[in-house]
Amino acid sequence: MQRFALSILILVAVLAVGCAADDSSDSVATAAGASAAEAGPPADRQAFFGDLHVHTKYSYDAFVFATRAGPDEAYEFAKGNPIKHPAGFDLQLDRPLDFQGVSDHANYLGMLPAMTDPDSPAYNHPAGETVRNAETVQERRGIFAAMQPYVRYMADADPSIREHLNKDVVRSAWSEIAASANRHNEPGVFTTFIAYEYTSAGAGGIYENLHRNVVFRGAEAPDIPFSRLDSYNPEDLWARMDEWRADGHEAIAIPHNTNGSGGRMFEYEYFEGGAIDQAYSDLRSRNEPIVEITQTKGTSETHPALSPNDEWAGFEIMPYRVSTSILSEPPGSYVRDAFRRGLEIEAGGVSNPYKLGVIGSSDTHVAAGSFDEENYWGASGLMQETAEQRGSVPGEPGTGADLQNPNAAAQPIDDGTGRIYPFTTAITNGASGLAAVWADENTREAIFDAFRRKETFATSGTRMKVRFFGGSALAGLDLDDPDLVATAYETGVPMGGDLTGDGDGGGDAPSFLVWAMRDTMAAPLQRVQIVKGWEAGGETDEMVYDVACSDGLEVDPDTHRCPDNGATVDLSDCSASDDVGAGELKTVWTDPDFDSGQRAFYYARVLENPTCRWSSWDALRAGIAPRQDFPATIQERAWSSPIWYTP
Numbered sequence: 001m002q003r004f005a006l007s008i009l010i011l012v013a014v015l016a017v018g019c020a021a022d023d024s025s026d027s028v029a030t031a032a033g034a035s036a037a038e039a040g041p042p043a044d045r046q047a048f049f050g051d052l053h054v055h056t057k058y059s060y061d062a063f064v065f066a067t068r069a070g071p072d073e074a075y076e077f078a079k080g081n082p083i084k085h086p087a088g089f090d091l092q093l094d095r096p097l098d099f100q101g102v103s104d105h106a107n108y109l110g111m112l113p114a115m116t117d118p119d120s121p122a123y124n125h126p127a128g129e130t131v132r133n134a135e136t137v138q139e140r141r142g143i144f145a146a147m148q149p150y151v152r153y154m155a156d157a158d159p160s161i162r163e164h165l166n167k168d169v170v171r172s173a174w175s176e177i178a179a180s181a182n183r184h185n186e187p188g189v190f191t192t193f194i195a196y197e198y199t200s201a202g203a204g205g206i207y208e209n210l211h212r213n214v215v216f217r218g219a220e221a222p223d224i225p226f227s228r229l230d231s232y233n234p235e236d237l238w239a240r241m242d243e244w245r246a247d248g249h250e251a252i253a254i255p256h257n258t259n260g261s262g263g264r265m266f267e268y269e270y271f272e273g274g275a276i277d278q279a280y281s282d283l284r285s286r287n288e289p290i291v292e293i294t295q296t297k298g299t300s301e302t303h304p305a306l307s308p309n310d311e312w313a314g315f316e317i318m319p320y321r322v323s324t325s326i327l328s329e330p331p332g333s334y335v336r337d338a339f340r341r342g343l344e345i346e347a348g349g350v351s352n353p354y355k356l357g358v359i360g361s362s363d364t365h366v367a368a369g370s371f372d373e374e375n376y377w378g379a380s381g382l383m384q385e386t387a388e389q390r391g392s393v394p395g396e397p398g399t400g401a402d403l404q405n406p407n408a409a410a411q412p413i414d415d416g417t418g419r420i421y422p423f424t425t426a427i428t429n430g431a432s433g434l435a436a437v438w439a440d441e442n443t444r445e446a447i448f449d450a451f452r453r454k455e456t457f458a459t460s461g462t463r464m465k466v467r468f469f470g471g472s473a474l475a476g477l478d479l480d481d482p483d484l485v486a487t488a489y490e491t492g493v494p495m496g497g498d499l500t501g502d503g504d505g506g507g508d509a510p511s512f513l514v515w516a517m518r519d520t521m522a523a524p525l526q527r528v529q530i531v532k533g534w535e536a537g538g539e540t541d542e543m544v545y546d547v548a549c550s551d552g553l554e555v556d557p558d559t560h561r562c563p564d565n566g567a568t569v570d571l572s573d574c575s576a577s578d579d580v581g582a583g584e585l586k587t588v589w590t591d592p593d594f595d596s597g598q599r600a601f602y603y604a605r606v607l608e609n610p611t612c613r614w615s616s617w618d619a620l621r622a623g624i625a626p627r628q629d630f631p632a633t634i635q636e637r638a639w640s641s642p643i644w645y646t647p
Helices: 003-017 025-031 060-064 071-078 111-115 128-133 137-151 167-184 234-246 278-287 335-347 444-453 472-476 484-491 614-622
Strands: 046-054 099-102 191-200 210-216 251-255 290-295 357-360 434-439 456-459 465-471 498-500 511-517 525-536 539-549 584-590 599-608 637-640 643-646
Touching (some): 046 071, 046 191, 046 290, 060 111, 099 167, 111 137, 128 137, 167 191, 191 234, 191 444, 210 234, 234 251, 234 278, 251 290, 251 444, 290 456, 335 525, 434 444, 434 465, 465 484, 465 599, 465 637, 465 643, 472 511, 511 539, 511 599, 525 584, 539 584
Parallel strands (some): 046 099, 290 357, 357 456, 498 643
Antiparallel strands (some): 046 434, 191 210, 210 251, 357 434, 434 456, 456 637, 465 511, 511 584, 525 539, 599 637
16 A cells, blocks of 8 residues: 555544544544543552463464364463363463453464364365374474465465455354453453454565554454455554544554564554655554563563663574574664664654553463463474473474474584584573553453553563652652552653653653562562663663662662672572562662753663573473573563653
8 A cells, every 4th residue: 555545544544533643542542432441540550460462273373283272262271270282281370360362363364273174165275185184293384385375465466366265264263253252251350352463474475573463442343354465564454443443443453573573563664665754653653552572482672782781681582583594683673672763753753653562472372371481381382392392402303393494403503512402493482471551450441441551561471560650750759658659640650651841840850660569479579670762863872770679789870780689590400599589679760861852761670580491491301401502591570661751
């Protein structure tokens, strides 16, 4: 779609829903004809944890991985009940989630299960026999090869290929996904969202990961999802979402695996070229208020090449484009870089299209998210069933699980000790992550509204809680005041909010209240940090400040770092220190380097004490030392959504 036509469509959609170029949650919710959730005082908001990225048998790749669990089983798992892994063992959480959305791939939705049903019109699909007969890893690779012409065709595809997509099958699967979400939704107890994944890989299917999960607010949705088979241009998805909103179907899109986008997720230009303008920013901001910053296929906060002065920038890096062993370009692929680019774009006179809140989710393809390093079952069913397939234990060439890179298994890797591992990108995967919100109640309306106002945070799998507020008036807060949170809401803004030089103290340096609370079933907290990015003269920079230390330690004013608290991990049994660390860390921090004329963003990052990474747990169970070319330990963490300062 050309930019001029897109702009006209945007204008028509905006006029239809009766809102101006305003990406606020209030205007969008009003445009959707949805009443706001009944809300008490903001200080009464609770933290709720969930997963918005769950694949079941209706996703073509999950079906290839031998997943046969459907949406009902996925919701039962989220509620704390056991379900079966494709290999036959039980999967169960240590405690239920508060909310979940099943988000199966829209392209070829439900088609592979239908190919196994003799009564289905899809049974005679050209790839049907391959789908029905595949059992081994190599045979399952063959399904991917057979399906490529069908799941990757574009809007101008050869009609002889297009005709093999049966939209009645797609509608039937989509109807069941929506019905399952509505069956399992229990306001106040467990919330479900109707959702799906839009899976664009860029023009020509070149693995520029531009995937989004589309999440609907209510109990109804369009009769068929918009997929990359309609258009691989995400701008067309957003335009369609505007149309849905005008029809009463309020939804948001959540980008994920930005780390694997080859630099294309957070660009300075339109998808088809031409500098970002106000129409683009309005369209994207209205439809994409939050981003998935962590999941099983890596963490997308930042990269050492982008943040060389951040000692924690290398956390759970998945360096490849999704489903390949092609290295992904870091610039334009990571969330902190997007925050910085947004400041640059705003300095150029266009509103910031990358003013994003953050969440985590799992991207599981076995209908069950794995959030525990000690009990990690991978995300790809029979393809990551064993430690050898996951790359954490030495194995023969050919045991690796890279489905779309069939030659990878012939490239064994020595970890530096003489031990040989099969090449597989699965070793870069992890037990992450969770979406978290501060919401008035556990209902669709309240949680969705938290997404809209970006009062969200992400964790790498544990359930620590993080509050984050900003404002000049916060400097004198009493941390022991029982009304601390209420006062912070009254005198500042929460995560996802904005500060301006015209208010909140004029040109005074802003202060930030950050309060982190430990997950009692996880490691103690080690430190709290505030990450700042700023723009001056069209250039951006960043700084990481430690602001609260465990064990009574104090931040060094010159290095802005906490001293080491002495926490250790014994790799012989994966036991970790239990005599250091904190149950909570709470402080008010004032920016010592504030310049009232500079645009800036701030977000909180909270680190636990180190514990064993899942690959070390695999090695321990195998009776060997951990693989030496990957970290043996992990520091679980949480990230708040930013607060932005505008002069």
